[in-house]
Amino acid sequence: MTAVLFDFSGTLFRVESTDSWLRGALAAADVRLTEAELTAAVLALEAVGALPGGGDPARVPEELADAWPVRDRSAALHRAAYTGLARQVPLPGPALHDALYDRHMTPAAWAPYPDAVEVLRALRERGVPVGVVSNIGWDLRPVFRAHGLDPYIDAYVLSFEHGAQKPDPRLFGIACEALGADPHKTLMVGDDRRADGGATALGCGVYFVDHLPAADRPDGLRPVLDLVG
Known part of the structure; x- marks a missing residue:
């Protein structure tokens, strides 16, 4: 990936x-x-x-x-x-x-998971482009900026800005195009098997995490680093 x-x-x-x-x-x-x-x-x-x-x-x-x-x-x-x-x-x-x-x-109102910054920083150091694809009705960019994660994000694809929502493969396609990424070499990481699993329609790989309170999931994102070259 x-x-x-x-x-x-x-x-x-x-x-x-x-x-x-x-x-x-x-x-x-x-x-x-x-x-x-x-x-x-x-x-x-x-x-x-x-x-x-x-x-x-x-x-x-x-x-x-x-x-x-x-x-x-x-x-x-x-x-x-x-x-x-x-x-x-x-x-x-x-x-x-x-x-x-x-x-x-x-x-x-939001807190990043404990390993989010670590994983995003490691991906940036490896030169791996990163996008956020979210089903949402408002602009989440200020949340990323306030918590210091925005420098690690190359593209945001938000459902309300495109009039479509996951699992519609169009959203994942828009994100891959924004990153200049081949969908077959792109990994989608999410907590909703139906919505985030829509990325497989484009040939993306998927990795699922558990939707738990932040304190209960200290290292759920770290395995992503083993899946990305």
Whole structure:
């Protein structure tokens, strides 16, 4: 393999916990809840899958049935889908549901996996071009810049900017073209076997990591270095 594509959420970065997410949004809005109220709201938000990058909802509400499967094709759909899930949970003020969505787009809401910088730096030292291919509804570049990973990324291919989402092979093709890479010599690294596995349609190799909290996956990316020449 002579080029590598990485997924974002659950692969290079992990979103904060629902507890931290809610506390951050409440603090920014200067809204206070009791610990009991906060705990109940956290559990409810987790149950409906309201945190982007967190767990999937157990059930998608009927009013979101059309938007949910294609939510990553546009910024508007992505926001509508996730704020729609969040609004199933009563909060002290309707603006908080949008504040929660805004919070998850901030660099503070994300942490790189412990070995991400090490692996990306090693790939750069070997002269291996690297791209990020993500199903997402917002610009993640500021997250990479804030955490110091942007210098190691040669191309970003984000679903909402192209109106298509993984596993559509077009996204992987766009990334390979941006890197000047042969798909048959390109490795796609991700945590979603269906979405990221779409790269195989172009002949890319694939390597899957587990979508775990960052502290629970200290070295899941290091095997990538053994697969790349």
